[in-house]
Amino acid sequence: MNVLETDIPGVLVIEPDLHGDDRGWFMETWQERRYAEAGIRGPFVQDNMAHSRHGILRGLHLQHPHAQGKLVQVVLGEVFDVAVDVRRGSPHFGKWVGVILSGEDHRQLWVPPGFAHGYLVTSNEAVFSYKCTEYYHPETDLSIRWDDPEIGIDWPIVGHPSLSEKDASALLLKDVPPDRLPEYTP
Numbered sequence: 001m002n003v004l005e006t007d008i009p010g011v012l013v014i015e016p017d018l019h020g021d022d023r024g025w026f027m028e029t030w031q032e033r034r035y036a037e038a039g040i041r042g043p044f045v046q047d048n049m050a051h052s053r054h055g056i057l058r059g060l061h062l063q064h065p066h067a068q069g070k071l072v073q074v075v076l077g078e079v080f081d082v083a084v085d086v087r088r089g090s091p092h093f094g095k096w097v098g099v100i101l102s103g104e105d106h107r108q109l110w111v112p113p114g115f116a117h118g119y120l121v122t123s124n125e126a127v128f129s130y131k132c133t134e135y136y137h138p139e140t141d142l143s144i145r146w147d148d149p150e151i152g153i154d155w156p157i158v159g160h161p162s163l164s165e166k167d168a169s170a171l172l173l174k175d176v177p178p179d180r181l182p183e184y185t186p
């Protein structure tokens with residue numbers, strides 16, 4: 001597999017090896033030793049899958065405490081996927097990385113613990129699948145505004161995406177109480 005660095009250290013794009021034959025193709029989507037060597041360390045304790053329609057935006061989400069590292073990919077369709085560094089004291093605080101992930105390119109994004117994560121569906125529909133290093137703790141779940149001007153994500157959308165109620169009433173990063181954000185540890 002190929003491991004591509006991004007503008008934020010620790011956020012990685014993975015291009016799995018695809019083994020094609022006349023039946024179709026096969027790929028390993030996670031393998032403990034190889035992914036750990038690439039810097040993607042579990043243990044992973046939960047797998048999630050979500051279906052969304054075109055124009056749906058989920059995010060920006062994080063948990064603190066109980067920070068989740070997320071290894072994400074798209075099974076069907078296409079999304080614009082974003083990781084934002086919201087670790088207090090990080091030299092990259094507020095910086096974002098955005099990548100297109102699709103069921104055609106099979107790419108994965110590694111969103112390390114301490115990052116906020118979100119995605120916009122750019123195809124008619126999308127099935128999104130991911131592994132998490134922590135269990136879901138709804139009481140520690142936090143939503144940050146998708147259009148926070150301080151973060152300035154360049155979403156590939158004209159107009160307004162469709163949001164959940166929770167995400168529609170999300171906080172700007174500057175209004176999040178400091179104790180609701182993780183701390184950067186070099």
Ligand SMILES: Cc1cn([C@H]2C[C@H](O)[C@@H](COP(=O)(O)OP(=O)(O)O[C@H]3O[C@@H](C)C(=O)[C@@H](O)[C@H]3O)O2)c(=O)[nH]c1=O
Nearest residue numbers: 048050058059060061062068070117118119136164166
């Ligand atoms: C995230 C999650 C939700 N749920 C339930 C709660 C709720 O009834 C329903 C939908 O929850 P949400 O609206 O939070 O789902 P969603 O907006 O898809 O939340 C996800 O967004 C992306 C961007 C992430 O990064 C994920 O970590 C997660 O926060 O599913 C679980 O049972 N387990 C889970 O792990």
